[in-house]
Amino acid sequence: MMKKSFVIILSIVAFIFVQCTNTAIDKKVSDQKNINDQVIETTQKALVEKYGSENEELIGRGVKHAASLWRASDGTTSEFENFCLDQYISNDSIKEAVFLKISANFESLWGHQNKIILDLNENMHLNNGPYHSIDAMFAAYSPSSHFADDFYSNKIAFVIALNFPPFSLDEKNEIGKNWDSLQWAYARLGDVFTARVPAELSQKIGNASTGSDIYIAEYNIYMGHLLNNENIKLFPENMVLLSHWNLRDEIKSNYANKENGLEKQDMIYTVMKHIINQTIPEAVINSGDYDWNPIENKVYQDDNTVELTSEPNSRYQEILNNFHALKATDEYYADYNTFVKRAFSGSKEIPQEEVEILFDEYLSSPVAKQVGELIKSRLGRDLKPYDIWYDGFKARSSISEETLNDITRKKYPNEKALEADLGNILKKLGWEKSRAEFIASKVVVDAARGSGHAWGAQMKAENAHLRTRISGKGMDYKGYNIAVHEFGHNVEQTISLHDADYYLINGVPNTAFTEALAFIFQKRDLQLLGFTNENPDKEYLETLDLYWSVFEIMGVSMVDMKVWKWLYANPEANAAQLNEATVNIANEVWNKYFAPVYGINDQPILSVYSHMINAALYLANYSFGHLIDxxxxxxxxxxxxxxxxxxxxxxxxxxxxxxxxxxxxxxxxINPMIEATEEALKRIK
Ligand SMILES: [Zn+2]
Incomplete structure (x- = not known):
C-alpha cells in the first residue's frame, strides 16, 4: 500500500527544481564559485556596520549561504557585496511583508505548475479512452524544470538565501522547539534554495536512476522454465514474475498450497540467492529461451545442457552507477555532504544514526522470538529464511467479500457517487456538517486507469484529486478499501493546505507520515459501511502481521543503510567487491537479528529487495509509517x-x-507496537 505516489509534491519540489537540464554551452567557466571567505567576511562586516549588530548571527548565516550559491556568472565579488547591502532586510515587519509576498507568489507558481502537470497527465492517469504516444510526450513535460535557473538568474533565490537562510536538522530540532509557525515558515522558505548543483550533474543522477529503473522493470523470471532435480516444472508454463516483488508474492501465496507449496517456495528462494550472488545465468533473465534448474544451476535447451555465463554483477553495477552520480554532487551541499545525510537528515529529517538505533532496538526485542515460535507452531515445521514473508496472520472476516462487494457496488456505481458521499463519510467519522462539507468540497473523485492515488492541490484555489478504479459493475470492496486510504491522503492534504498557519509549512514532515495518516482512514473502512467489531481476533492478528512485516522491512532497511555506509568507506570499489560486501552485510544483519529467531545462519535474503537497486535508502520510510501509525x-x-x-x-x-x-x-x-504485539501474543495461539 505504501508506494511512491504523488501525495507530497511540495516536499520534493526543491528536488525537482534542481533537476534542471538547461545547460548553456559557454556557461562552464563563468559558473565557478567566486566568493571566497575573505569576501564573505568583508560583506558581513559591511552589513553589520550598516544595519547594526543585533542580527549579526543571522547576517553571517545569510551572507555565507548566499555566497555558497553565487557563481561568477551571477556577478563580480563587489556586485555580490552590493547586492547583499541592498537586499538585506533588517526591519522585522518589512521582512514579514516580503515573506508573505514571496509565499503568495510561490503558492501561485507551484499551485499552477501542479495543475498543469495534472492536466498534462490526465490521459495517462484517467480512464479517458485509448492512449496515443502524444499523451506520454505531454506527460514527460515538466513546467517547473527551469524554476531554479530562472530564480538564480532573476536573483530572487539570493534574496531568499540572504534573508531566510536554511537551518540544519540539528538546529531545527533544537532551536525549532521554540519557534512559532512564522519562524518555521521562514526556515522552510530557506529550504527551497539549499544547494546549487550543476545541471549536468543532476542530469547524470537522473540518467543513473532511469537506468536502474529499466534494469529492475525488465528483471523477470520465466517460472514455467524452472526445473527441479526430477526435471519437473512446478510452475505454470506462462508464469512470468518480476524480481523481487512478484517472486515474494508467489512465496506468500504458496503457504496455502499443501501439495507442493514448500518445494515451490524453496525453489523461489534458490532463484533469489542466484540473483543476490549473481550466479544466475544471464540468458535466463527476462527470457524463456532456456530451461533452468536453479538447484543445480544447470541450463538446458531442447533437453541438452548448455554452458552459459552468469550475470556479470550488473545488479551491483547499477548501485555503483547511482552512487557515483550522487556522490559527484556531495561538494555542493554544505551540511549534507553525503547522500546518506541527504536521504536521512535531508529528506526524511531523521539522522541516519538515530534511525539505526531505533531499528536495532526493534529488531533486538525478545518479542521476535515469541512471534517466531508462534509461526513455527502454526506452520508445523521449522522456520525457513523466506518465512520473513509469512502471511498466515491474515484475519478471516466474518463478512464475505461477496457481501462487501455487493454493498460497495450498490453504494458507489461510479466515481461521482463516491464524490457525493465524501461529506457523509466525514460526518460518520465525527465531523460537523459544515466542516465535513467544506473538506469534501475540496476533493474531486476521478476514475483512474491504475489502482489509484491521491494527488493534492498545491494552492488553496485548487482541489485535491482522489483517483480510484471503478469497473462497469461499480466499485468492488478492494477498490473501496484503497479509495478510503487515498481519501485519508486527500483529507490530510486539504486540512494542512488550508489550516496550517502558513503556506510554506503545509504538508507533513515526510512520506512516512502521509502514509501513516492514510492507514488511519483505511482501517475505518468497515466502520464506514456500518459494521462494528466483526471478528474479535482481527485486531490481534493484524498486529502480529504488522509486527512481523516491520521486522522484515527493518532488517532489509538495515542492510540498505550499511551498504551505503560501506560504499562511502570504499568509494573505489568495483561491482564484484560490492557484491561480496553486500552479501557479507546481509549475512551479518541476518546473523545478528534473524538467526536467533530462525535457528539458521548466513542467509542473504534481506538483500534481495529491488528498491535497494533503484530507490536507495527509501526503505526506511515503510517502517516509520507503521510506527507512527x-x-x-x-x-x-x-x-x-x-x-x-x-x-x-x-x-x-x-x-x-x-x-x-x-x-x-x-x-x-517502537514501544506502542511492541506492547501491542505482546498483548496479541497472549490472545492468539
Ligand atoms: Zn498511500
Missing part, C-alpha cells in the same frame, strides 16, 4: 477523532520529532 492510533483511543485529526493534520511541515511531540506528546517510538 501505531503511536497515533494509541493516542486517539478515547479522544474525539475528528477534533484530533483537525488539530494534528494542521501542525504542518515541522521536523518529524517536533511533529510527533506536538501530535502525540512523544518522539517516534
Amino acid at each position: 501505531f503511536q497515533i492510533e494509541q493516542y486517539l483511543v478515547g479522544k474525539n477523532f475528528s477534533d484530533e485529526v483537525d488539530r494534528i493534520w494542521s501542525i504542518g511541515q515541522v521536523t518529524p520529532q517536533i511533529w510527533m511531540q506536538e501530535a502525540v506528546g512523544e518522539n517516534i517510538s
